[in-house]
Amino acid sequence: MELFDHLALGFSTALSFQNIIYAFLGALIGTLVGVLPGLGPVPTIAMLLPITYALPPIAGLIMLAGIYYGAQYGGSTTAILVNLPGETSAVVTCLDGYQMARRGRAGQALSIAALGSFFAGCVATILLAAFAPPLAEVAFQFGPAEYFSLMCLGLVGAVVLASGSLTKAICMILLGLLLGMVGTDVNSGVARFSFGIPELTDGIDFAAVAMGVFGFSEIMNNVQQKEEREVFLGKISHLYPDWSDIKAATGPVLRGTAIGSALGILPGGGAVMASFASYTIEKKIAKHPELFGTGAIQGVAGPESANNAASQTSFIPLLTLGIPGNAVMALMVGAMTIHNIQPGPQVMTANPELFWGLIASMWIGNLMLVILNLPLIGLWVKLLKVPYRILYPAILMICSIGVYTLNYNVFDIWMTAFFGLVGYVWSKLKCEGAPLLLGLVLGPMMEENFRRALLLSRGEFSTFVTRPLSLSLLIVAAILVLIVASPSIRKKREETFVED
Numbered sequence: 186m187e188l189f190d191h192l193a194l195g196f197s198t199a200l201s202f203q204n205i206i207y208a209f210l211g212a213l214i215g216t217l218v219g220v221l222p223g224l225g226p227v228p229t230i231a232m233l234l235p236i237t238y239a240l241p242p243i244a245g246l247i248m249l250a251g252i253y254y255g256a257q258y259g260g261s262t263t264a265i266l267v268n269l270p271g272e273t274s275a276v277v278t279c280l281d282g283y284q285m286a287r288r289g290r291a292g293q294a295l296s297i298a299a300l301g302s303f304f305a306g307c308v309a310t311i312l313l314a315a316f317a318p319p320l321a322e323v324a325f326q327f328g329p330a331e332y333f334s335l336m337c338l339g340l341v342g343a344v345v346l347a348s349g350s351l352t353k354a355i356c357m358i359l360l361g362l363l364l365g366m367v368g369t370d371v372n373s374g375v376a377r378f379s380f381g382i383p384e385l386t387d388g389i390d391f392a393a394v395a396m397g398v399f400g401f402s403e404i405m406n407n408v409q410q411k412e413e414r415e416v417f418l419g420k421i422s423h424l425y426p427d428w429s430d431i432k433a434a435t436g437p438v439l440r441g442t443a444i445g446s447a448l449g450i451l452p453g454g455g456a457v458m459a460s461f462a463s464y465t466i467e468k469k470i471a472k473h474p475e476l477f478g479t480g481a482i483q484g485v486a487g488p489e490s491a492n493n494a495a496s497q498t499s500f501i502p503l504l505t506l507g508i509p510g511n512a513v514m515a516l517m518v519g520a521m522t523i524h525n526i527q528p529g530p531q532v533m534t535a536n537p538e539l540f541w542g543l544i545a546s547m548w549i550g551n552l553m554l555v556i557l558n559l560p561l562i563g564l565w566v567k568l569l570k571v572p573y574r575i576l577y578p579a580i581l582m583i584c585s586i587g588v589y590t591l592n593y594n595v596f597d598i599w600m601t602a603f604f605g606l607v608g609y610v611w612s613k614l615k616c617e618g619a620p621l622l623l624g625l626v627l628g629p630m631m632e633e634n635f636r637r638a639l640l641l642s643r644g645e646f647s648t649f650v651t652r653p654l655s656l657s658l659l660i661v662a663a664i665l666v667l668i669v670a671s672p673s674i675r676k677k678r679e680e681t682f683v684e685d
Contacts, residue, residue: 192314195541199549204247207240208546211248212553215255219275220263226256227619228403230516231395234523235588242524243539247546249520253513254306254496254547258554261298261489265291275492277464281477281484288480293426297434297482298489299558300426305442305490306551309497312446313504314544317533320505324530327506329638330648334658336631339508340623341662342451344669351669353616361624362631364389371633384596391519393600394625396588398618399512401605404577406612430482437467437487444487445494450501451510463491497547503528504540508627512619515626 198204218229230249237245260275265282278298285294327335344354367378368388379385426434444466445459467487468477477484500517502508507529509515521528526536533540588601608618642648650656 191318191537191541192545194537195543195545198243198538198542199247199545203241204244204542204546205549207244207248208251208550209553211251212255212550212557214248215252215257216259216262216554216557218252219256219259219261226253227512227516228396228399229256230513230520231392231399234392234395234516234519237520238523242521242526242536243542245520245524246517246539246543247550249517250500250543250547251550254493254550255554255557257489257493257496258299258302258558260492261302261485262295262558265294265298265485275460275488277460277488278485280464281479281481284478284480285482285485290480293430293482294485295558296426297430297486299555301434301438301441301486301490302493303551303555304438305445305494306497306554307548308442309446309449309494310544310547310551312498313501313547314541317501317505317540317544320501321530321533324506327654328652329634329641330652330655331658333631333634333638334649334655334662335506335508336627336634338658338662338665339502339510340627341665342510344620350615353614354620357611357616357618357620358624361621361626362628364394364621365625365628366632368629371629372636384594384600388629389625390588390597390600391522391625393588393597394604395516395519395622397601397604397606398608398611398621401581401601402608402612402618404581405605405609408577433482434486437463437483438490440466441487441490442494445491445496446498448491449495449498449510459491459495460488463487500543504532504543505530507630509623512622515619515622518626 199208214229214233215226218226230252233249233252237249240248257275261278261282264275264278265286267283282294282298285291340358344351344358365388367385369376369386376386441459441463444463448459448462464477464484464487467483468474471477471481471483496513499510499514502510503514503517507518507527509518509528518528526532526539585598585601588597589595611618638648639646648655649659
């Protein structure tokens with residue numbers, strides 16, 4: 186009964202006129218950035234972070250959450266109609282979705298993607314509502330040593346599940362941890378690593394790094410690429426699937442929902458890993474795997490369900506433990522920080538309207554997204570024809586204005602431009618920016634809990650291994666490191682992100 190009381194509180198908050206408007210804006214913007222190749226939820230949320238400063242906390246977070254899971258819906262439209270992933274997690278949807286469109290089955294592909302996403306999103310939201318309270322109760326038992334060990338596990342998990350080179354992912358996390366040390370020491374009050382620059386005494390601004398690495402660098406990468414979009418111009422008929430399509434897609438949708446729900450909770454997992462894992466599993470268990478890549482509806486239903494489930498269950502570690510599992514959740518931490526909200530179990534007790542209102546808004550947002558994605562396919566097709574050279578000046582201007590209005594300091598714009606150039610170089614070296622962002626967010630929190638644990642234990646480092654829960658978390662982290670260091674596991678891990 187207590188859960189129903191909480192949900193009633195959540196829906197009463199989410200169904201207020203203001204919050205419905207911002208949920209709709211988030212869903213609309215998310216669909217838009219998912220549809221348009223070259224954007225995506227990370228740079229978009231990074232750009233809109235300063236805007237949320239002027240909004241009520243609940244409305245701002247509802248809008249940002251809507252952008253995240255809305256982009257998963259919109260990404261499938263681009264993948265199916267243009268053979269370009271509007272969002273990274275839609276990469277595998279291109280393989281069969283576009284082939285279905287070429288065979289005159291674009292309507293069925295789009296509808297299965299939208300309906301599978303809706304089902305997975307609803308299930309993931311139920312899991313969030315069911316498991317978040319007990320996990321938060323467990324988190325209240327955590328001390329500084331346990332939080333430090335949990336963050337270590339989170340960073341190790343981010344390395345294990347990050348795509349690309351393990352070595353590069355480790356280096357990016359370490360660099361993020363180092364950048365997090367810039368600023369004023371919390372104990373002594375002495376400025377460190379500021380190099381005499383007054384603006385750095387408060388630390389490197391999170392929004393500037395996020396906007397530079399994911400906003401400016403993304404613009405530079407997209408501008409230099411030739412635009413060769415083969416937009417599917419055929420008439421989209423039979424928008425709703427028939428019984429045979431539903432029968433073929435039911436199993437992949439259920440499996441994709443389960444896979445996405447599990448991987449979304451893991452640090453570093455998220456929508457991208459979930460969609461790749463779902464496609465790999467569907468292909469391995471299929472009776473006719475040779476049909477994958479030629480227009481198999483299972484290759485659309487599974488990954489699209491998985492990435493939406495993962496995008497919503499990734500809120501569980503953020504809201505219960507205060508640990509961001511991926512780059513978008515790290516940005517959500519930044520949004521909470523702007524409003525002086527400490528992410529973690531105390532959100533549920535100190536801000537119950539925010540916690541349950543955010544959960545309830547996800548059900549509302551998922552319903553809005555089905556309405557936005559199916560009837561408005563014609564509008565999204567027209568938007569796909571807009572040249573990127575027209576879009577990027579506006580995106581650049583929004584980025585610059587947004588980062589300036591955060592502190593009204595020109596130095597932040599120069600900092601963003603610097604990280605934009607650095608991010609562009611990193612992208613050419615195949616280094617992901619997400620581990621850096623996780624290191625930057627978790628670094629100060631790790632240091633604070635590490636030093637607090639040592640103060641409480643009077644300098645005894647053994648406190649991290651004598652407390653059972655802290656020791657268990659460190660053991661799990663060590664096991665993950667040993668497993669991923671195995672050459673055979675490393676090879677399989679890399680193959681997960683590469684589809685033949």
